[in-house]
Amino acid sequence: MQQPNLFSEKKEAANEPLPLRQRAIEWVQHGWRPAGTLFAVCLALLFAWSVVNGRHGLSTWYQQRTQEKQLKKEIQDLQQENAHLRNHVERLKSDPDAIEHEAREKLHYAKPGEVIYTLPPDPQTPPPAQPAGIGR
DSSP, X not given: OOOOOHHHHHHHHHHSOOOHHHHHHHHHXXXXXXXXXXXXXXXXXXXXXXXXXXXXXXXXXXXXHHHHHHHHHHHHHHHHHHHHHHHHHHHHHHOHHHHHHHHHHHXXXXXXXXXXXXXXXXXXXXXXOOOTTTTO
């Protein structure tokens, strides 16, 4: 007696088209891993792009960090200028020689009998432009 060949039944079954429902079930059973892997890779790439270029990403963080350093330097410069001006005001309030020096320099005041000489501006710097109609 001849034993039935198990492979022959599968060959016959392979030649027959499977119903749509059974093919869909087989695809889900065998295709979920590659599809899930592809989905996970796409999700990871989207997350990486968001970390670098997103609204709160690394590029935005770097720009804000640069701006913060610039503003801190500007604040420090303004604080130094304030301290200098505060010292200047205190000197003008208490020191008569400082007041006299300021009046002579800024307002071109002179004591009786003194002559003030004003030198022309450097030839390298252009003379200040006068508005139209003045000096004519």
